[in-house]
Amino acid sequence: MQTHSYPAARAPATPAARRSQRKQVRAGELLDAALALFVEKGYAATRVEEVAAQAGVSKGTLFLYFPSKEALFKAVVHENAGRPLADAQRQVAEYAGPTAELVHEFIRRWWTQYGGTPAAGLTKLIIGEAANFPDLARYYQGEVVQPSHDLVRGIVQRGIDRGEFRPVDAKAAAHLIVAPLAQLVTWRFSLAPCCPPGTLPDPQALLAQHADMVVRGLSLHAPETA
Amino acid sequence: MQTHSYPAARAPATPAARRSQRKQVRAGELLDAALALFVEKGYAATRVEEVAAQAGVSKGTLFLYFPSKEALFKAVVHENAGRPLADAQRQVAEYAGPTAELVHEFIRRWWTQYGGTPAAGLTKLIIGEAANFPDLARYYQGEVVQPSHDLVRGIVQRGIDRGEFRPVDAKAAAHLIVAPLAQLVTWRFSLAPCCPPGTLPDPQALLAQHADMVVRGLSLHAPETA
Amino acid sequence: MQTHSYPAARAPATPAARRSQRKQVRAGELLDAALALFVEKGYAATRVEEVAAQAGVSKGTLFLYFPSKEALFKAVVHENAGRPLADAQRQVAEYAGPTAELVHEFIRRWWTQYGGTPAAGLTKLIIGEAANFPDLARYYQGEVVQPSHDLVRGIVQRGIDRGEFRPVDAKAAAHLIVAPLAQLVTWRFSLAPCCPPGTLPDPQALLAQHADMVVRGLSLHAPETA
Amino acid sequence: MQTHSYPAARAPATPAARRSQRKQVRAGELLDAALALFVEKGYAATRVEEVAAQAGVSKGTLFLYFPSKEALFKAVVHENAGRPLADAQRQVAEYAGPTAELVHEFIRRWWTQYGGTPAAGLTKLIIGEAANFPDLARYYQGEVVQPSHDLVRGIVQRGIDRGEFRPVDAKAAAHLIVAPLAQLVTWRFSLAPCCPPGTLPDPQALLAQHADMVVRGLSLHAPETA
DNA sequence: TATGAATGAGCGTTCATTCAT
DNA sequence: AATGAATGAACGCTCATTCAT
Numbered sequence A, B, C, D: 001m002q003t004h005s006y007p008a009a010r011a012p013a014t015p016a017a018r019r020s021q022r023k024q025v026r027a028g029e030l031l032d033a034a035l036a037l038f039v040e041k042g043y044a045a046t047r048v049e050e051v052a053a054q055a056g057v058s059k060g061t062l063f064l065y066f067p068s069k070e071a072l073f074k075a076v077v078h079e080n081a082g083r084p085l086a087d088a089q090r091q092v093a094e095y096a097g098p099t100a101e102l103v104h105e106f107i108r109r110w111w112t113q114y115g116g117t118p119a120a121g122l123t124k125l126i127i128g129e130a131a132n133f134p135d136l137a138r139y140y141q142g143e144v145v146q147p148s149h150d151l152v153r154g155i156v157q158r159g160i161d162r163g164e165f166r167p168v169d170a171k172a173a174a175h176l177i178v179a180p181l182a183q184l185v186t187w188r189f190s191l192a193p194c195c196p197p198g199t200l201p202d203p204q205a206l207l208a209q210h211a212d213m214v215v216r217g218l219s220l221h222a223p224e225t226a
Numbered sequence E: 001t002a003t004g005a006a007t008g009a010g011c012g013t014t015c016a017t018t019c020a021t
Numbered sequence F: 001a002a003t004g005a006a007t008g009a010a011c012g013c014t015c016a017t018t019c020a021t
Helices: A015-041 A049-054 A058-066 A069-080 A083-094 A099-116 A118-129 A134-161 A171-191 A203-218 B006-010 B016-040 B050-054 B059-065 B068-078 B083-095 B099-115 B117-133 B134-161 B170-189 B203-218 C014-040 C047-056 C061-066 C069-080 C083-094 C099-115 C118-132 C134-161 C171-187 C203-218 D004-010 D015-041 D047-057 D059-065 D067-082 D083-094 D099-115 D117-132 D134-161 D168-190 D205-218
Strands: none
Touching: A015 A049, A015 A058, A015 A069, A015 A118, A049 A058, A049 A069, A049 A099, A049 A203, A049 D134, A058 A083, A058 D134, A069 A134, A083 A099, A083 A134, A083 A171, A099 A118, A099 A134, A099 A171, A099 D067, A118 B117, A134 A171, A134 B016, A171 A203, A171 B170, A171 B203, A171 D047, A203 B170, A203 B203, B016 B050, B016 B059, B016 B068, B016 B117, B016 C203, B016 D117, B050 B059, B050 B068, B050 C014, B059 C083, B068 B117, B068 B134, B099 B117, B099 B134, B099 B203, B117 B170, B170 C047, B170 D083, B203 C069, C014 C061, C014 C118, C014 C203, C014 D117, C047 C069, C069 C118, C069 C134, C083 C099, C083 C134, C083 D067, C083 D168, C099 C118, C099 C134, C118 C134, C118 D117, C134 C203, C171 C203, C171 D205, C203 D168, C203 D205, D004 D099, D015 D047, D015 D059, D015 D067, D047 D059, D047 D067, D067 D083, D067 D117, D067 D134, D083 D134, D099 D117, D099 D134, D099 D168, D099 D205, D117 D134, D117 D168, D134 D168, D168 D205
């Protein structure tokens, strides 16, 4: 009978495996540092040496993991884009209740899983660098923006199909639902850090009111006055 | 014998005045070129030589008008910020009809006087460079963003005060009204130039639906289904 | 009647012409400095800053004249290759005396017009860098080496045709005539600077003996013993 | 029971000896790889990692055998210099026939034992790097070039002393005999790899004609016309 | 002994800024 | 006022060398 447990998954037996795991970790640290600095200062104003320093390695080491600053930038985008989107798609697909509630839930979760996290800085980053990295901009548009809009449009369409919402232009409605979310993170990483606190309203309260107004704007009958 | 002199008003008599006017023109050409290039490529990726070339002067000449690239950038922002805002404030103040119609009118005019013009590129530009020019960001926030929000909040408050709108949080409502406008110009100058045409909906139709949904979301009673 | 002379050719009247002439001079100084340093230390071991310093300008200035180190290198080769070759071709074509004397004259002139000048360093330079700049090597082979061999082969053929030389393989003979010349400059710029003086024989005496031996080797009858 | 042991001489009994032999082999592989790469690309353009890879070891391992890239380079030169020279010296010393034939034999053997082998690349390598490694250049001059010239001068002197050759300046004659040999290998490893085949004549035919012309140039009486 | 990850000095190149004309 | 040549600080990237395993 075998009484001892398998080797712990987090302490690999062989040196090779340990080294490989270390490399994964390092790459992740570099990507995190790069995301933070690119978001904070923009691509051009961020020096690779700063990224390396913030990740705790030397300048040369960074180039062991990414062949160029541009490759690092693209890796940052690829790494942070689309991850939470897939989660949201699953959650929406599984939802079974009334669509009005789904809208509230979707917006609430958007904040906890993306808008309130560091990854949200990506939105501002891409806005600022799109002209200099058109292929990345297209990638982001195709892999993140378009699917996001499709997802929201699906929610609106669901409401229409179930007789809960007015038969509006669902595509335009999706844009109008997404815009305040996008704008919120854009502000959060651009003007907000430069302005005295209190200039912006509390994000969660703002989002709640957004959801409320969207539902009112889409519903067949005006809800009771709050 | 020459009896009439058309360009009299534009051709000052004294050489000094003429020189001064020439200077104004040159500076204006440089600011226009700089705005276009900064918006297109970002601050760091725009070389002063390009700006000078696009304005039709040499690199050295640019520095006769602006002491540094940074000063040029700040002049671009100061020159283009707030211009259409004053018009909008006057137009809103003079309006006398129903608030719902004012919302539609405000959004329509925002597009023709700012959102659809080249100056709208400024919004994206400041978002991208805010971290590197915090004083500019504060200036823009104070002179453009805050007054814009105040203006829109005033409209909402007018609707509430006149019993046309529900007593919502007017400050948050202002954010939600402004966000799709801001997002529209942000997209127009970042992702849109990289994406195949047709990806974004027609701006004016989108804005019309936005105004409609805002009014529905704020109204006491649901309007008749369109 | 016009008594005053034309403006001196070397002091152009217009500032533009003066500036243009200055640029020519600067470019020439940079090319000279680059030739000397590339020959002395090789391409890779020569820093562009050294070249600039030796030409009396700053590092940045060099890049106003040549877009890259590689372009500078190629310009050095193009500038110094082929120039004396054309002279030699003319001189040979115009020669009317006995071929044996032409051989002596050709070798004598080769030394004064190429082998003994700084430009001769080019030979060693290209030998060392051919593998790293294959297009330059091909250019040099086609524009300098091949025509040189053709020129010498023509001399040999002339001797054969006029019944002065034995009917040898003229192409091989050309190689054998050129080889000691090439070797002389190769040594002059590689081992010679590292060795105590006197290690190599006097070039002009060596070349005289070379010409003598070549003529003896090619002649129909052995000349009188010297 | 093992009664015979073929590789006895090559498989030392003690582990220490085996390790030592292994070390010799590794070092030899590294030196071969280094020679090939240094000749092909020059010292500066060859990365130690390439040498290690070509020798089948990692970069770190190379530094266990050679303390620096420079030491590796010097070892390459010391290892490959002078090897065939000793053979040639013995062969010349043992020769008993007519000097004209000795010249032919010497040149023929030079090709089979050096000029036609990979080791001949060393000549071009040293020419290119002499300025950066003056001590090596001096070493090569003293240990290879000078003895080679002395050897050839001895051959010429032998011809003179035996009344076969004219009383020429033997030192200069030696240079003129060696130059085409040196030039041949120089070309072989510099321009030849970049040029279309057929640009250079067949080495062995060229060398035969060289020997023939040398003998004619040195002989007392002109040989019969071929 | 052998590895490959890590380092950091060094170089090519760019570009905002200055200055002589 | 206008030019464009000149500057030099700064940055991305390379690669010989070191070191922990």
